[in-house]
Amino acid sequence: MTPTPALLEVSDLRVHYHTSRGAVQAVNGISFSIREGERFGLVGESGSGKSTIALALLRLIRPPGKIETGRVVLDGVALRDLSEEGMRRARLAGIALVAQGAMNSLNPILRVKEQIRDGLNDHGLRLSGKAFETRVAELLASVGLKRDVADLFPHELSGGMKQRVCIAIAISLKPKLIIADEPTSALDVVVQRQVMDTLVAVQSQLGASVILIGHDMGLMAQVVNRVGIMYAGDLVEVSPVADLFREPLHPYSQLLIASLPSLHQKEAFQGIPGLPPSLLNRPAGCPFRSRCPHAMERCAVETPPLREVRPDQRVACHLY
């Protein structure tokens, strides 16, 4: 039951960080696909591997990190087979990143328009003065900023405006896939909604797909179509957002959703007892079993694969 074709296919992606104490298995052979025009949320706690996935898709993993295995196919092109130069061209044009704290990545001594020009020039797009001004104004307008922002320096902008400038740069070459890694984690809740509205607006304007990485389940519920839940380097559940919140399948997803405080009713805080396992020398079996209320003997020996157990709902758990 896949109504829309896949834009991105990721299979068996495995990323390790090689340290003096051994390999940290940050991403442990995960597979998923992103459909055309969809917003896909990637959720997990710190250290679950979600940002590493973003970097791996863009081939931006730096030593001691290394992509061990995996195939990443974007719109028919196998990204890992591209030359370094080919990959550089694919970034921004095919797949763009709005990084965590992207607003602090703006160059403090360049005006906004110069930073937009950098991206275009780097991809061989040299526009004449007039055409460039028009393009910048269009880009700023699409993220809800006035054209005079083009002449400002980053320090003259608020956090929300800077984040929108970063979105404008990310879409400047009309990518097919936008990866937004915690794009609003440093912003206030009111500004967060404005930035999210902007992201959704440019996405539908471009017809692009979005991977939204984060840990705020509320944000996921409001913004994305499907959610992938990461735990200790594994993708443990992939479900449409409505199904996930109505009937989460994986015990971790269930506890995670139960731990969310409500604004409607006072109740005791329910945490998830225990800690995620060390990613160094990962034990065999299910990574969640030490914290799982349903753990069985089988969970200690056999790692459950991610399988489709309901229409469009996938889970990695022996209960199903």
Next chain:
Amino acid sequence: METAPLLEAIHATKVFGGGFLGKGAGTVALNNFSLRVDAEPPAITAIVGESGSGKTTLARLLLGLAAPTTGEVRYRGKDLRGLSREERRRFLRDVQVIFQDPYEVYNPFYKVDHVLSTPIAKFGLAKSKDEARALMEETLNAVGLRPEETLGRHPHQLSGGQRQRIMVARALLLQPRLIIADEPVSMVDASLRATILESLRQLHLRFGISIVYITHDLTTAYQIGHNIVVMYRGEVAEAGDVEPVVKTPRHPYTQLLIGSIPSADPNQPWQRHELPVDAAAPVATGAVGCKFAGRCPCEMPVCREAVPPLFRTESRQVAACFLYRDRPTLDGADLDRVMAVPASPPVHTLVAGG
């Protein structure tokens, strides 16, 4: 007998910068703010605000880490700046703090025991090594940590959640009357957040400790607080019993804030507000009127002419907004009149050293 409150801010104003030789206008971080914290009956007061609301400045004033530009902060009726040596020592026991960052407060060279053994030694809480150990174990148990998994470790061997709970244990160790928790869970993961907040709440319930919980997160403020103060650019926008304030917010800012929280329910869509994008210029001294006026969907001419006082919209709720100008006003210093008084929980004390 009327006793002085444990800790109170009285018309406290804090201005940063601009003061030297009187040139330029400073930034008003906190403006004429009053808050009274009683030890009896113990209560949890949540202070909610976004960045720039003055909530951290308030915490620093209450802790005596900064002095107000005008106004006072009083501990048991005496200005913090005029405490005697003995009173200061008592203040440092009575009022404890938990900071935002559970990574920065540790010295990486010491074992985590150090943060617990130091106050025990400084305040003479235990007569022997065994007694000190017993006290440490007991406080760790009280916050849901297993001493055998915690003591003897270095900070980097523990998770952020564990480290933050050790900070809660350290605060408890001194059997304070008040804990000021400044964004205690904003840097830990969701699944651990609940555990830390629950251990804070347990301190209140079991040991009768008052808590000032400072946060940007209205949802946890609602869950843990009896009372709430919503701040906007250094001033109280709305305050009172947490139930009416969160369920029926009156100030347009509180309404905007609550409407902006993404609900973890896909069937409950995000509220859309049409609001001017980025009206977030800093406020200079001398600006007149309501600080929210530029972003407010209900703005009236009067909002640019005068600063709205607190209007008592319900018996346990005040809002600083001219929409309610037909209601009686309340002086900011009398905020405690609209605060809920929680039923006194049974109080336990720590056995060792107590």
